[in-house]
Amino acid sequence: MICPYCDFDNIPGVDTCEQCQSDLGDLDEPKSGEPVEAGLIGEPVKRLHPNKAIMVTADTTIAEVIDTLVSKNIGCVLVGEGGRVEGIFSERDVLLKISHRMEEVASKPVSEFMTRDPEMLEETVSMAFALNKMSVGDFRHLPLTLDGKLEGIISLRDFLGYVFSWYPDLAET
Amino acid sequence: MDFRSYIEKQQVRRVGHRSPVSVAPGASIADSVKLMRRRSVGCLLVIENDELVGIFTERDLLRRVLAKDAAASFDDEISTVMTADPVVARADEALKVLLSRMYQGGFRHVPVLDGEDAVLGTISIKRVVSFLADQFAEAVYNLPPRPEDFGTAREGA
Numbered sequence: 001m002i003c004p005y006c007d008f009d010n011i012p013g014v015d016t017c018e019q020c021q022s023d024l025g026d027l028d029e030p031k032s033g034e035p036v037e038a039g040l041i042g043e044p045v046k047r048l049h050p051n052k053a054i055m056v057t058a059d060t061t062i063a064e065v066i067d068t069l070v071s072k073n074i075g076c077v078l079v080g081e082g083g084r085v086e087g088i089f090s091e092r093d094v095l096l097k098i099s100h101r102m103e104e105v106a107s108k109p110v111s112e113f114m115t116r117d118p119e120m121l122e123e124t125v126s127m128a129f130a131l132n133k134m135s136v137g138d139f140r141h142l143p144l145t146l147d148g149k150l151e152g153i154i155s156l157r158d159f160l161g162y163v164f165s166w167y168p169d170l171a172e173t
Numbered sequence: 174m175d176f177r178s179y180i181e182k183q184q185v186r187r188v189g190h191r192s193p194v195s196v197a198p199g200a201s202i203a204d205s206v207k208l209m210r211r212r213s214v215g216c217l218l219v220i221e222n223d224e225l226v227g228i229f230t231e232r233d234l235l236r237r238v239l240a241k242d243a244a245a246s247f248d249d250e251i252s253t254v255m256t257a258d259p260v261v262a263r264a265d266e267a268l269k270v271l272l273s274r275m276y277q278g279g280f281r282h283v284p285v286l287d288g289e290d291a292v293l294g295t296i297s298i299k300r301v302v303s304f305l306a307d308q309f310a311e312a313v314y315n316l317p318p319r320p321e322d323f324g325t326a327r328e329g330a
Contacts, residue, residue: 034176037312040309040312066241091215094239095206095210099234100210132314135303135306138299156298159302159305160302163272167180170177171276
C-alpha cells in the first residue's frame with residue numbers, strides 16, 4: 001500500500017510505513033459507524049433528490065429520441081405511457097445498437113432497441129440498497145417509484161453529490 | 174480514519190484505472206466508434222506522440238455526430254469532434270480532487286496521468302462509485318435482498 005505521508009510503496013498489510021515509520025494501521029478502510037455511512041443505511045434514496053424522468057412513447061423514432069437526449073442533456077429516456085414504464089434507452093444503447101447504422105434505423109421506433117422492463121426501486125428504500133442495486137447490476141441510472149408509480153430517476157453522479165453534501169467545502173476544485 | 178480524511182489522504186491511484194483505449198487524432202470517426210463498440214467502452218483517448226490531446230465519449234458521439242444539426246460525417250477525423258485538452262487527474266493527487274472534478278464537471282470518465290504526463294488510463298464514475306461502495310461494504314453489500322420483506326412487526330404469537 002502507498003503511504004499517504006511519504007508516497008512509499010509498502011507491501012500490502014504492513015502496519016507502519018517502511019520508509020517514514022508512519023502508522024498505517026487504520027488507513028486501509030474508513031471506520032464504520034460514520035454519519036456518511038449511517039445515512040446510507042438509514043435514509044431513503046429519495047434523499048438524493050431524484051431528477052424528473054423523461055418519458056417517451058414506444059413509437060417515438062430513434063432520431064427523435066436522440067434529439068431528446070441531446071436537447072435535454074440527459075443520458076437516458078424511459079419508454080412508456082402514463083406512469084407505466086416499458087423500457088429504458090440510454091446513450092450506451094446508441095453506441096452499441098445504433099451508431100453503425102444510424103441512417104437505416106433513424107425512423108424506427110425506440111421500442112425495437114430499448115431494454116425492456118428495467119429494474120426500478122421504491123423511493124423509500126435506503127440509499128445503501130439503491131447503491132447495491134446499481135453497483136451489482138452495473139446500472140448508470142435507476143428509476144424510482146412511489147406506490148408503483150414513476151417518481152423520478154437517479155444516476156451514479158447523485159451518489160457523489162451525497163458524499164459532497166457532507167463535505168461541501170471539498171467540492172471545490 | 175474518518176471518511177473525510179480518507180478521501181483527502183488517499184491517492185487517485187488507489188481507485189485503479191482501466192487501461193487506455195486510444196486512437197490517433199487522424200483516425201476516422203467511423204473507425205473510432207467501431208473501436209468503442211468492439212471494446213465496449215464509453216470513452217476513447219486521443220493520443221499523439223504519447224501525449225493526451227483529447228477525449229471522445231458517447232456523449233460527443235450523440236451531440237457532434239448523430240444529432241440532427243451535427244455537421245460531422247463518419248469519414249471526418251476524430252480530432253474534429255473530440256473534446257480537446259480534457260480535464261484529467263494525476264495518479265498521485267488526492268481522491269477528493271478526482272471526486273470533485275467528476276462531480277462538478279458531470280464527467281463520466283476522467284483520464285489519469287502519471288507525474289510525467291504519461292497516460293495511464295481512464296477512471297469511470299462507475300468505478301469510482303463502486304470503489305466508494307466498497308469502503309462501506311458492510312452497509313452496502315450485507316443487505317437483505319428485499320428490505321420491504323423484513324417488516325418491523327413480529328410475526329405469529
